[in-house]
């Protein structure tokens with residue numbers, strides 16, 4: 001009985017998140033006006049903004065802020081021999097309901113007529129990294145250990161796509177292949193475990209809901225000698241959020257790639273630690289971490305408690321009344337324009353009364369709402385309202401940039 005009630009509560013929460021995503025322009029069902037296409041979703045204005053912030057934060061931490069990481073943006077279509085060499089053509093399968101093994105790679109044709117070659121949409125971004133190993137080494141001459149990082153789309157013909165953007169057929173991955181000497185693998189596995197946890201906390205995932213699962217021998221992917229699945233308590237249950245795998249030298253060996261280790265003066269095949277993160281799952285975990293409800297003025301309000309650094313919008317600017325020219329003029333030229341130029345993620349909102357605007361911005365997860373009223377015209381102060389507490393402060397217009405900067 002208690003379990004049933006728990007399930008109902010969880011389903012309700014998921015329904016609320018899905019409907020908020022649609023209402024506020026985060027995520028829409030793919031091809032919706034033609035009845036949809038299972039396992040596909042489209043991201044609207046605020047969804048793209050959130051996704052970009054997630055990707056930028058990852059890229060900054062793992063590429064820009066490091067000296068040992070190289071970026072790549074490889075083609076989605078690759079020579080079919082890549083997937084033969086890695087064992088994906090033979091092994092990248094899921095069991096169907098009646099137990100037949102089904103390969104989840106999307107097969108396609110490249111070119112016309114008899115010249116056409118079979119190709120696959122990549123089911124992981126990792127191989128785009130491995131096949132560019134030699135190019136990267138030849139261009140940049142990195143010393144071990146070093147990594148190659150990529151963000152991009154991956155495609156899997158999932159037998160049963162489900163749970164909103166959790167299990168989809170087209171998704172985005174952020175992957176790193178970190179090349180090391182084989183003897184160092186345990187050290188770097190631990191190191192990446194820490195780095196990944198730091199990043200998930202930084203973006204605002206509720207760490208109380210993150211659990212590590214040591215994947216047993218028979219359950220690991222065919223290339224992995226050790227894997228930890230980092231799971232998250234989604235509203236529909238505890239499920240994989242991201243993975244950390246020790247892929248050994250499996251991929252480089254299969255592609256017949258080598259490296260000259262100048263320090264020991266030998267040809268070797270480096271081993272690999274791979275943190276692999278699904279952007280869409282992070283976005284969903286962020287929505288689930290941020291979704292809150294409380295009571296304001298006798299009404300239930302829903303809000304997304306995003307960190308200001310990751311929120312799709314940092315602040316919304318409103319004139320108290322949209323038909324008073326002097327308020328609109330002031331709000332536009334002295335508040336909105338300079339903040340927009342400084343922070344980019346700033347929106348103008350003059351729709352409906354102030355209460356409605358606050359509710360709307362709460363649902364978008366906007367940390368600050370700034371209102372220009374009649375007092376502003378005489379004392380150059382505005383109201384800044386905090387999303388989480390609902391409290392309002394009067395702030396001098398000239399101090400707004402600094403005030404927001406400090407909050408971020």
Ligand code: ATP
Pocket residue numbers: 156158165166167168169171173240241242243276277278279280281
């Ligand atoms: P699952 O067991 O849930 O199918 P997986 O173990 O096959 O996932 P990996 O191959 O390790 O997943 O892929 C790395 C990451 O890519 C996953 O941790 C997840 O974040 C993301 N991912 C994988 N498949 C999907 C999918 N169908 N939809 C959305 N994200 C996905």
